[in-house]
Each structure stands twice: as C-alpha cells, then as structure tokens.
Amino acid sequence: MIRSVGAGLCHFVVCDEVHHWVESNAGIYVWETLDRNVQKTAGAGSRLIETTNAFNPNEASIAQRTFDAAMEQGAKRILYDCREASGEVDFQDREAVMAAVAEAYGDSYWVDLGGIADAIQDPRTSTAVSYRFYLNRIQENADGWMTxxxxxxxxxxxxxxxxxxxxxxxxxxxxxxxxxxxxxxxxxxxxxxxxxxxxxxxxxxxxxxxxxxxxxxxxxxxxxxxxxxxxxxxxxxxxxxxxxxxxxxxxxxxxxxxxxxxxxxxxxxxxxxxxxxxxxxxxxxxxxxxxxxxxxxxxxxxxxxxxxxxxxxxxxxxxxxxxxxxxxxxxxxxxxxxxxxxxxxxxx
Missing domain, CATH: 3.30.420.240 (Nucleotidyltransferase; domain 5)
Known part of the structure; x- marks a missing residue:
C-alpha cells in the first residue's frame, strides 16, 4: 500500500514478502525508488515497512540487504524484529517439530500449529522450505546444488x-x-x-x-x-x-x-x-x-x-x-x- 501526496513523495509504504524482491525481477530497483521517496519526508514521519520470511542468503534480496544493514553493519533508523525457531530440529520427531513451530509462531494464536507441523513432516517439503517458510530460519547450506x-x-x-x-x-x-x-x-x-x-x-x-x-x-x-x-x-x-x-x-x-x-x-x-x-x-x-x-x-x-x-x-x-x-x-x-x-x- 502506498499513500502519496505530491510528485514522488511517499508517506507510508508496505513492502510485502521482500525475500522475493531480487535483481532479476526488478525488486531491487522498485525498493530503491520507494525508499528514496520515503527518505525525502522521513523527518515528517514517513515510514517504510518490510515483511518477509527468512531469506535465501545466495539471492541478495531486499530482505537480506535489510538484515545485513541492521544486524551486521549497524545502520541507524532501522527497527528489525524477528522471531525464529532455535537450534537444529529433527524433522522425524513430532514433538520436536511441534516445539519448534510453537517457538517460531509465538503468540500467533490464529495459526494452525498442527497443520504447520504436518507440512514440515510431509516428505515433499524440502529442508530449505521447512526452515525458511515455517520456522523462519536462515539456512545457508539448505539449498545445496549437489548432494x-x-x-x-x-x-x-x-x-x-x-x-x-x-x-x-x-x-x-x-x-x-x-x-x-x-x-x-x-x-x-x-x-x-x-x-x-x-x-x-x-x-x-x-x-x-x-x-x-x-x-x-x-x-x-x-x-x-x-x-x-x-x-x-x-x-x-x-x-x-x-x-x-x-x-x-x-x-x-x-x-x-x-x-x-x-x-x-x-x-x-x-x-x-x-x-x-x-x-x-x-x-x-x-x-x-x-x-x-x-x-x-x-x-x-x-x-x-x-x-x-x-x-x-x-x-x-x-x-x-x-x-x-x-x-x-x-x-x-x-x-x-x-x-x-x-x-x-x-x-x-
């Protein structure tokens, strides 16, 4: 959602699923354009919000760029909030999977935790998808090319x-x-x-x-x-x-x-x-x-x-x-x- 007043001025921008915003689909260009316009009126309260799943660390997405800026480079004026499952999870252990899902989703009472656990334990679900999209974990080696x-x-x-x-x-x-x-x-x-x-x-x-x-x-x-x-x-x-x-x-x-x-x-x-x-x-x-x-x-x-x-x-x-x-x-x-x-x- 973008509300704008005047040419090129954005006052409130929501960028959803920015782990998919990458160079190949022009996501980087779009985000940079929006961000520049928000910065012009930041002093007046303009804001840009990003929502994302855990990013793939080899895609250089907007989600990754924001994470690096906030957590590794100490950029100012960025509020970074994330909740994820901790530790390694044995996906064959139902109890361990349920505990990891509960930790990742916290007080999100509307989520079907059992359904998420079923999806994780579905043999068609890859390790990378389980960690990134269900447990909100960044896994650098989950998308290995060759076993x-x-x-x-x-x-x-x-x-x-x-x-x-x-x-x-x-x-x-x-x-x-x-x-x-x-x-x-x-x-x-x-x-x-x-x-x-x-x-x-x-x-x-x-x-x-x-x-x-x-x-x-x-x-x-x-x-x-x-x-x-x-x-x-x-x-x-x-x-x-x-x-x-x-x-x-x-x-x-x-x-x-x-x-x-x-x-x-x-x-x-x-x-x-x-x-x-x-x-x-x-x-x-x-x-x-x-x-x-x-x-x-x-x-x-x-x-x-x-x-x-x-x-x-x-x-x-x-x-x-x-x-x-x-x-x-x-x-x-x-x-x-x-x-x-x-x-x-x-x-x-």
Missing part, C-alpha cells in the same frame, strides 16, 4: 585418464578474489578430472593468479590430451582466450556464464547426470569441495549455482569448470568428434 551421496556414487577409480585420451575442457578464470580452474572431461565416459587450480590462500593480501602458470597449463593440456572442445568463461581472460582460439582453431570457444538460459541448461545437465551416475570423476578433493560448496540460486529461467553468500570464502569455481567441461563434452559428441580416424593399414 554428497550423488557425487560420491559417481567416483570411478578404475580406468584412469591417460595421455592421448579425447577430452573436453572447462575453464573459469579470475585474477584476485575467486579461484581460476581448469577441468577436463573424457569424451567416452564423461569422467571429470582436475587440470589446474589457482586459489587465493587468504594469507597474502597482494595475491594474484599466476597468469603464466595458467597459460602453461592450458598449453600442456593440449599437448598431453586430444582436446576436442574447450569452453572458457571470458571475463578477465578474453584476450588469452582469443589467442587460444587462434592457436587451437575450432576447439576453443567462449562460454559466457552470465547468460542465464544457456547456463541453467548446462547446470541441470550435470546435476541430472550425477543423480543417475551418467557422469564420473576420479575423486579429486578440490573438485569435490567446490561442487559441494555450491548452492542454488533461482532465476526466471531456472536454477544457477552460486556461493552460499556473497562474502563466503567457500569457492565454487571448479564446479563451474565441471559444468562447462561436461557441456563441452556434449557439444563435442554432438559435433561428431568422438569418431576416431585411423590410418589404413596395407599388408604385403
């Missing part, structure tokens, strides 16, 4: 990757903050393996990725294996990727991960493959760590992966590399590059 069980079932220690194998490659580069990684994926069985990782150790404030080492690793990859297709995310590395595409013509391609429709499809391809063990990996601990660090972020096109929060130190760059490598494998196969040309042997 440990699915990933570990894809482990294949037999049939190691060998020099000369046909592979596809995924590359995700950075300079300082994030990691730079290269992941390979064997064409014939979809087996993922690490080709290079440069990760900020967080002990040196002046640390930067060793660009020459990355260049050398890419060259070594092409010399060691039969690289049929490489997808590389261009930011910070567009010049290098351009040179690689000239040196290894028709095998190196840009893949902009900030294009949601394409990236959503690639992300789902790898996750679905892992669920039915149609992808393999050699057990590399760094790839596993990055894959399990990734959480989902909903956009209009579907689900993307991201860090659990913008300031999280848990890296996911090798998960991005794995998505690109697996997508590159699919496109290489679709292009017919698994067909091996053999020299004709003539006997005398």
């Amino acid at each position: 440990k069980e699915h990933w570990d079932l894809c482990l294949s220690e037999a049939d190691p990757i060998l020099p000369g194998d046909q592979i596809a490659v995924g590359f995700d580069g950075s300079i300082r903050g994030d990691a730079t990684g290269i992941v390979g994926c064997r064409l014939r069985d979809g087996k993922l393996f690490l080709l290079g990782l440069w990760e900020n150790p967080r002990t040196d404030p002046d640390w930067e990725v060793d660009v020459l080492a990355v260049e050398a690793a890419v060259e070594r990859t092409f010399k060691t294996y039969r690289v049929e297709w490489m997808y590389a995310d261009p930011p910070y590395w567009q010049e290098a990727i351009g040179r690689w595409s000239i040196e290894w013509e028709d095998r190196v391609f840009e893949y902009w991960t900030n294009k949601p429709t394409r990236m959503v499809n690639a992300t789902e391809r790898l996750r679905s493959a892992a669920a039915v063990q149609d992808v393999k990996h050699d057990g590399d601990s760094d790839i596993r760590r990055h894959v399990l660090n990734a959480v989902t972020r909903e956009v209009p096109q579907g689900l993307l992966i991201t860090k659990e929060s913008p300031r999280s130190k848990k890296k996911i760059d090798l998960a991005v590399c794995s998505i690109l490598a697996f997508e590159a494998r699919a496109d290489a196969i679709a292009d017919g590059r698994m067909k091996i040309r053999r020299s004709r042997v003539v006997g005398f």
